[in-house]
Amino acid sequence: MTPIKGPGAAQSHDGTGLRVAIIHARWNEQIIDALVSGAKKQLLAAGVTEENITVETVPGSYELPIGVQRLYAASQVQASAGEGISASDLLSSSTTDLKTTATTAPKKAFDAIIAIGVLIKGATMHFEYIADAVSHGLMRVQLDSGVPVIFGLLTVLTEEQGLERAGLGSSGMHNHGEDWGSAAVELGVKRRE
Numbered sequence: 001m002t003p004i005k006g007p008g009a010a011q012s013h014d015g016t017g018l019r020v021a022i023i024h025a026r027w028n029e030q031i032i033d034a035l036v037s038g039a040k041k042q043l044l045a046a047g048v049t050e051e052n053i054t055v056e057t058v059p060g061s062y063e064l065p066i067g068v069q070r071l072y073a074a075s076q077v078q079a080s081a082g083e084g085i086s087a088s089d090l091l092s093s094s095t096t097d098l099k100t101t102a103t104t105a106p107k108k109a110f111d112a113i114i115a116i117g118v119l120i121k122g123a124t125m126h127f128e129y130i131a132d133a134v135s136h137g138l139m140r141v142q143l144d145s146g147v148p149v150i151f152g153l154l155t156v157l158t159e160e161q162g163l164e165r166a167g168l169g170s171s172g173m174h175n176h177g178e179d180w181g182s183a184a185v186e187l188g189v190k191r192r193e
């Protein structure tokens, strides 16, 4: 019997010309790295060029909302300046410890941003507070700024659940990062229409 739960049939959208950022936390990095790779794979498959993909990091998932907000604002400044100033110049700040692997970012604001984090439940209520704050924070940044923010926060009860959702488990579950890459392309394209 076909499972009911899960994303609908993937739609294909042409991501040519889109500029997308992936911003990820640096906790639970084995899972994070797989999720980021999955998202990036889908972006490239949809025609987003390597140079139009910017990858940023923040210390943990709690910093994702401020990281997304600052990154998008910086890309808007860059777009209005009309110069390909380096992404590190865009985000040189000691407050949010944003690091970028991009060298010279293109001249337009991001069409979509994928926020990726992995929260694994511990013995305290810390998990619940971060999960709640980050989910509301990312939604607020998205609605306030108008840039689509793809929700890539895994909130899992065990490491195994996280590995499964990154396509690293034994059950053959797909890499959820791929869903997020596809969603970023779809929302980025529809935003231009």
Ligand SMILES: O=c1[nH]c(NC[C@H](O)[C@H](O)[C@H](O)CO)c([N+](=O)[O-])c(=O)[nH]1
Pocket: 025, 026, 027, 028, 059, 060, 061, 062, 063, 117, 118, 119, 120, 121, 122, 126, 130
């Ligand atoms: O991304 C995560 N951050 C975590 N904590 C750090 C948090 O996101 C902030 O970076 C930190 O509280 C400083 O603001 C996690 N845990 O504590 O378990 C976690 O599982 N995942």
